[in-house]
Amino acid sequence: QQQVKQSPQSLIVQKGGISIINCAYENTAFDYFPWYQQFPGKGPALLIAIRPDVSEKKEGRFTISFNKSAKQFSLHIMDSQPGDSATYFCAAAIQGAQKLVFGQGTRLTINP
């Protein structure tokens, strides 16, 4: 119940294309859903986050879509660039608790 399932494990997208990574959860108590970006040798860096009171949040080329009834959320990267090549993790947390529960990660490669 505490799991967050992420897909795909790896993704290759052409430069300028749209990258889409999906996550699903079971625990309806989760109410905070961040996405982290991790480059090799670095720690996870917060990219964008959403709470379930909105269905979409956009920051620049990055958009989170949230479907509360389906218990799914996804990250869309528009106009994907080679510099976006990294591992992306979705995560979830329960308000009042402090731990982030991470998905398995998606290794994204943007081909020039």
Place this chain on the structure above:
Amino acid sequence: EPEVTQTPSHQVTQMGQEVILRCVPISNHLYFYWYRQILGQKVEFLVSFYNNEISEKSEIFDDQFSVERPDGSNFTLKIRSTKLEDSAMYFCASSSDRYNQPQHFGDGTRLSIL
């Protein structure tokens, strides 16, 4: 931009030895965390710390693990008697707010147990 710093970047230790991983959280943050990432796997929560005590811990965080904030700037993770399966990247994170997150992560310490 303020950042979480971790030392050392790589620690090699013999099995059974004690190891201390060090972190300097962002200066005005009040909540501190340790996570670990075994090679190729997801990031896993170990422990959270607030007001000089553990506020939450996972089942991974057994009696072999302890955390401490020895002074106003450092936050440490101690593993008393290391096992081979403790080999992983250990990330420290901090946040200013329990409810509004976000947690800011350091670049990690790679712990290799021989």
